[in-house]
Amino acid sequence: MTLEEKKQAVIEEFSMYDEWLDKYEYLIELGKALEAYPEEEKTEDKLIKGCQSRVWLDYELKDGKLYFRADSDAIITKGIISLLISVYSGRTPEEIAADDFGFVNEIGLRENLSPTRANGLVSMIETIKNAAREAAVIPSEAMESPDSHVGQRPPQNDNAQVLSAEDVAALQPLYADVILALKQVYDPEIPVNIYDLGLIYELNIDKERKVSIVMTFTAPNCPMADEVMHEVEDSVKRVPGVTGCHIELTFEPVWDRSMLSEEARVDLGLDYEEDDYGKLS
Amino acid sequence: MKPEEIRSLFPALTQTVYGKPLVYLDNAATAQRPASVLEKERALASTANANIHRAVHKLAVDATEEYERTRDIVKDFLNAGSREEIVFTSGTTMSINLVASCFGEAFVQEGDEIIVSVAEHHSNIVPWQLLCQRKKATLKVLDIDEFGGLQVDTLEKMISQRTKIIAISHISNVLGLVNPVREIIRIAHGHDIPVLVDGAQGSIHEEVDVQEMDCDFYAFSGHKVYGATGTGVLYGKKKWLDAMPPYMGGGEMIETVRFSGTTFAPVPGKFEAGTQNFNAVPTLQEALRLARQFQQDPEVAQNEWAITHYLMETLSADSRIRMVGVPRGTQVKIPLFSFSVEGVHHEDLALILDKMGVAVRSGQMCAEPLMDRCGVTGMLRASFAPYNTLEEAETFVKCLNKAISMLI
Numbered sequence: 001m002t003l004e005e006k007k008q009a010v011i012e013e014f015s016m017y018d019e020w021l022d023k024y025e026y027l028i029e030l031g032k033a034l035e036a037y038p039e040e041e042k043t044e045d046k047l048i049k050g051c052q053s054r055v056w057l058d059y060e061l062k063d064g065k066l067y068f069r070a071d072s073d074a075i076i077t078k079g080i081i082s083l084l085i086s087v088y089s090g091r092t093p094e095e096i097a098a099d100d101f102g103f104v105n106e107i108g109l110r111e112n113l114s115p116t117r118a119n120g121l122v123s124m125i126e127t128i129k130n131a132a133r134e135a136a137v138i139p140s141e142a143m144e145s146p147d148s149h150v151g152q153r154p155p156q157n158d159n160a161q162v163l164s165a166e167d168v169a170a171l172q173p174l175y176a177d178v179i180l181a182l183k184q185v186y187d188p189e190i191p192v193n194i195y196d197l198g199l200i201y202e203l204n205i206d207k208e209r210k211v212s213i214v215m216t217f218t219a220p221n222c223p224m225a226d227e228v229m230h231e232v233e234d235s236v237k238r239v240p241g242v243t244g245c246h247i248e249l250t251f252e253p254v255w256d257r258s259m260l261s262e263e264a265r266v267d268l269g270l271d272y273e274e275d276d277y278g279k280l281s
Numbered sequence: 282m283k284p285e286e287i288r289s290l291f292p293a294l295t296q297t298v299y300g301k302p303l304v305y306l307d308n309a310a311t312a313q314r315p316a317s318v319l320e321k322e323r324a325l326a327s328t329a330n331a332n333i334h335r336a337v338h339k340l341a342v343d344a345t346e347e348y349e350r351t352r353d354i355v356k357d358f359l360n361a362g363s364r365e366e367i368v369f370t371s372g373t374t375m376s377i378n379l380v381a382s383c384f385g386e387a388f389v390q391e392g393d394e395i396i397v398s399v400a401e402h403h404s405n406i407v408p409w410q411l412l413c414q415r416k417k418a419t420l421k422v423l424d425i426d427e428f429g430g431l432q433v434d435t436l437e438k439m440i441s442q443r444t445k446i447i448a449i450s451h452i453s454n455v456l457g458l459v460n461p462v463r464e465i466i467r468i469a470h471g472h473d474i475p476v477l478v479d480g481a482q483g484s485i486h487e488e489v490d491v492q493e494m495d496c497d498f499y500a501f502s503g504h505k506v507y508g509a510t511g512t513g514v515l516y517g518k519k520k521w522l523d524a525m526p527p528y529m530g531g532g533e534m535i536e537t538v539r540f541s542g543t544t545f546a547p548v549p550g551k552f553e554a555g556t557q558n559f560n561a562v563p564t565l566q567e568a569l570r571l572a573r574q575f576q577q578d579p580e581v582a583q584n585e586w587a588i589t590h591y592l593m594e595t596l597s598a599d600s601r602i603r604m605v606g607v608p609r610g611t612q613v614k615i616p617l618f619s620f621s622v623e624g625v626h627h628e629d630l631a632l633i634l635d636k637m638g639v640a641v642r643s644g645q646m647c648a649e650p651l652m653d654r655c656g657v658t659g660m661l662r663a664s665f666a667p668y669n670t671l672e673e674a675e676t677f678v679k680c681l682n683k684a685i686s687m688l689i
Contacts, residue, residue, distance in 0.1 A: 020299060020636040021687075028629075028687060053628050054658075073658065074626035075688055076633075 003095055006087050007103040014107040023108075027079030034082040037071035048123045053077045055124060059131045065090050066135055068128065080109065081124055088128055096132035100248045101125050105226070171205045174241050178203065178211055181235040188224040192267050194232065198259025201250060210244040211236050216255045225249070284584050287575070287668040290315040294668060301638030304673045304680075309454050309482060309617055309664035310642055311504045315571060318564045322509050325560045333559045334533055334550075347563040352549075358569045359499060359516050360490040366522065368549040369562055372513035373481040374404040376500030377448070379515055379552060380477055381408035383525035384446060384498075391417040394443045398423040398431055398460075399654050400453040403647040405479040409448060423449075425654065429456040429606040433464055440472050447476045451483025451499075455648050455662065456606030457617030459487065466495050475521060481505055485666075486615045488576050491516050508568035509561035515552070522548040529554040575667045588665050588674045589616045595678050596620060601685065605655055616665035619646065625688045627661045633684040639677055 001009065017023045037056060046056040053074030060067050068085045072078040087103070088096050109121060182195040182203075190197065194215070202214035213232065217225055229247050236245040260268070288294050293313045296303050305313060325347060331340035333348045348369075356364045370376045389395070395409050399422050406420075413420045421439055424432050431449075447469050452459050462483075466476045475497035483489060484501035491499050498521070503512030517525075527534055527545055531554035536544040545551045575581045593614070596602050601623045608614040621627060631643035642662040645652045652659060663677055 021633065024633055024636065025687060053626055074628045076629045 003087070003091055003099065010083065010087060011103055011106050024076060027076050027083070029079070030082040030086075031072070031075040031078030031080075034071070034078055034085070035069060037069055042071065048120070048127050053120070055081060055120065057081065057124065057127050059128075059135075061093070061135045064092055066093055066096060066132060068131070077120060080121060084124060084128060088132075093132040093135035097129065097136045098248065098250075101129075102247075167207065171209075174205055174209065174239070175203070177239045178205065178236055178242065181239045182213075182232065184235050185228065185231045187218065188222075188228065189218065190268070192260075192264045194228070196261040196264035196267070197255075198261060198264070199255065205242075208243055209241055210246065211242055212246045212248070214248045214250055216250055218255050220251050220254075282575075282578055282580055282667075284581075284668055284670045287581075288670075290317070290571075291668055292316055292319070298638050298640075299636055304639045304669075304676055306663040306665060306669065306673070306677060307640045307642050308485075308666040308669070309505070309662065311510070312485070312507050312666055313668070314504075314507055314509070314564075315567070317567045317571075318507055318509065321564045321567055322560055325563060330560065332556055344559050347566075348557065348559050351563045351565050354566050354569055355514055358489075358573060359514075360492055361516050362492060363519060365548050366516055366519050368515040368517065368522070368552045369557060370500075370513040370515050370552075371511050371558065372502040372504070373479060373500045374408075374502075374513075376498075376513055376515035377405055377477065377479060378408045379528045380446075380448075380498050380500075380517070380525075381412045383528050383552075384475075384521065385412040385416060387525050389416045389418050389445050392443060393418040393445045394421055394441060395419070395445060396421045396423055396436070396439055396447045398425070398449055400425050400429070400431070400456055400648065400651050401448070401450055402454050402479065402481065403649070404481075405448050405450060405477075406650065418445075419443075422650075425456075425651075428609055429453070429458055430609060430612065431460055431465075433461055433468070436465060436468050440469070440474065444472065444474050447474055448479065449476065450479040450481070451489070452486060452615060452617075453606065453648075453651075454482050454617075455619045455646050455651055455660070457482075457615045457619070457664075458606050458608055459483070459613040459615065462496065463494060470495065475518075482615070482617070485572065486576070488573070497521055503561070503565050503568065506565075506568050506572045509558075509564040511558050512561045512565055514565075517548075519548065522552070527551050527554065531555040533557070578667075581667045584667065584671065585616050585665070587671050588669065589614060591671060591674055592616070592618050592663075592678070601625075601689075605660070616669075617662065618664075619660045619662040621655075621657045621660050622685055625685055627659045629688050630661050630681070630684050633687060634677075634680050637680040637683070639680050641677075 013026070014023065017026060041058060042056045046058050048055040048057055053072055055070060055072045055077060057068060057070040059069070066089065068089045070081040070085060072081060104121065104125065179195060182200060183193045185194045186192070187194055187197055187199070194200065197218070199217060200213060200215050202212070204212045206212070213236070215232065217228070229249065233245050233247055236242060291313045294303065294305060325344070329340055329343040329347060331338065331344045333341065333345040335341060352364050352367050352369070355367045361367055368379070370379060389412060393416065395413060395418060397406055397409055397420060409420055412418065423436060423439065426432055447465065449460060449462060449465055451462055462478055469476045477498035477500065478494070478496045480489060480499050480501040482505070485506050489499065497518050499516040501514050503514070504510040534546050534551050534554040536546050596604050596618060602620050603623065604618065604620040606614065606619060622630065627643040631641055634641055642664070644659045646660065646662055665674070
């Protein structure tokens with residue numbers, strides 16, 4: 001099963017349960033079924049911070065794929081980590097690093113678990129992502145140098161390169177419409193739309209006219225992130241001709257002021273000289 | 282009053298959660314507020330919103346009167362000797378921090394000792410630890426026995442020439458046992474050592490008389506006795522409050538300010554720097570009236586007894602359950618039950634109970650040393666108020682059993 005298929009399967013599985021208690025029953029079963037984790041490996045460095053109950057998570061890279069194993073002293077938490085492992089274990093680090101873990105929201109886990117639990121869930125996801133990033137064979141200079149990452153993940157409208165020239169020509173009017181739709185969404189903190197802010201790292205439209213977007217936020221842990229992403233999705237889906245919209249969140253490269261469009265620079269009253277310095281901050 | 286009548290005074294209790302009637306059993310963390318308290322705060326904010334003690338206009342005078350009248354009511358509630366002995370704070374935590382800071386500044390030196398118990402809330406441990414760090418003093422810990430009772434017979438031996446203050450809870454927020462504070466105070470006073478009583482739980486369940494108890498400080502929070510959050514009280518004997526330096530500097534706490542030196546207002550003003558919580562503090566008038574009414578109502582006592590009796594019987598009969606805080610002899614147990622369930626994590630239980638509409642507390646209950654002492658990582662706690670019914674206790678047990686069977 002591909003990652004997408006597996007996630008879809010989990011979403012379908014969860015949608016069978018209307019009652020929260022049934023969802024818990026299911027998680028409890030998953031927790032109980034989780035492969036045993038050796039007691040002696042429950043060490044401090046494997047312990048995930050931010051969980052009210054204790055969670056240990058370990059991983060190994062085998063034949064280019066990541067395999068996770070975990071344990072928790074609380075069974076529902078164990079069920080959740082078991083679910084995450086069933087989805088992400090045996091995938092390549094690149095695949096995991098690029099995933100947005102959005103399916104966790106779709107099965108309602110994040111909203112319906114108590115806030116302290118939700119923090120724990122966020123920590124679990126972060127730990128899995130970090131493991132993937134560490135193991136990923138992304139050249140480190142590409143992530144560090146502000147110039148080279150532009151080539152790797154081209155910002156804004158250079159993205160057309162992933163499609164053939166004919167495709168681009170056919171889809172060109174739709175691109176313009178989608179960009180217009182993106183310009184309707186504003187950053188909650190800065191009075192500039194997200195497109196001109198340079199938050200859209202990639203914009204692709206495939207032949208089925210499905211839009212995929214890779215975007216970022218000006219700061220990680222943006223409390224409005226979910227809302228803004230929903231707004232982006234809504235706005236894009238309303239464009240006539242668009243058949244779907246998939247948004248992926250990334251913080252690589254980290255956004256900086258050099259990514260502002262000229263329009264945004266004018267709006268914010270930044271001149272070039274100031275921006276050249278600001279880029280580093 | 283019957284619990285059903287009392288319930289009708291508290292709007293929050295009529296709601297459903299996840300489609301199930303709310304069974305609110307986290308009263309030791311915060312109590313729900315009656316409509317009269319909610320209305321009082323709203324009315325003050327909309328008609329008498331002005332900063333107190335300063336301006337001469339009508340609104341300011343009204344607000345000041347409400348605030349100062351509350352001080353008299355608190356004085357009566359605790360039967361303090363004078364209104365000057367009542368300091369308004371933001372809650373128990375601030376009250377204890379104030380004493381640790383100001384009493385500590387005046388009276389604690391390097392090498393001195395402070396005694397707390399192992400069953401204290403973090404709020405009655407950490408301020409003293411900070412003080413000990415600052416002053417290079419030592420914190421000594423009074424232990425509990427296997428049933429959760431304080432080992433008061435060891436206190437005499439723990440006291441030394443260097444002991445400067447003893448800080449003890451009236452009722453532990455985990456064990457629910459009324460501590461023998463009078464005996465502790467008697468022993469301490471035999472050595473001229475003052476005693477601070479953490480009354481966060483005690484003020485709800487006991488009719489506190491600070492003169493009769495003879496404690497030197499008594500601290501409690503408004504939100505646990507049906508009042509607004511962000512309100513709290515520190516009672517202190519005037520001789521101590523007078524001898525302590527101010528806590529924070531600012532407006533209201535001064536007499537004259539010159540750059541050559543500032544003189545401070547007399548107590549309690551000395552400890553009430555800056556703008557006070559003047560919309561919320563007067564909610565204590567109604568809250569404490571109700572609290573006292575419940576404390577003196579035989580029907581409330583009967584209901585509490587029935588709930589306590591039922592849960593002590595039911596929970597201790599269950600071999601899977603290990604309860605802490607079991608009363609012995611004449612010791613009083615309030616309707617607060619903390620326990621662990623063998624082979625089941627407390628947080629799983631709390632999560633499932635929540636989805637059944639039952640709100641309980643899980644975790645360490647801000648008493649990590651006590652959890653360590655009991656050898657657990659956390660517990661489940663159900664704490665009852667006068668508006669909780671015996672039927673709710675039965676629902677709790679039913680849901681608990683269902684949750685345990687799901688988890689085992």
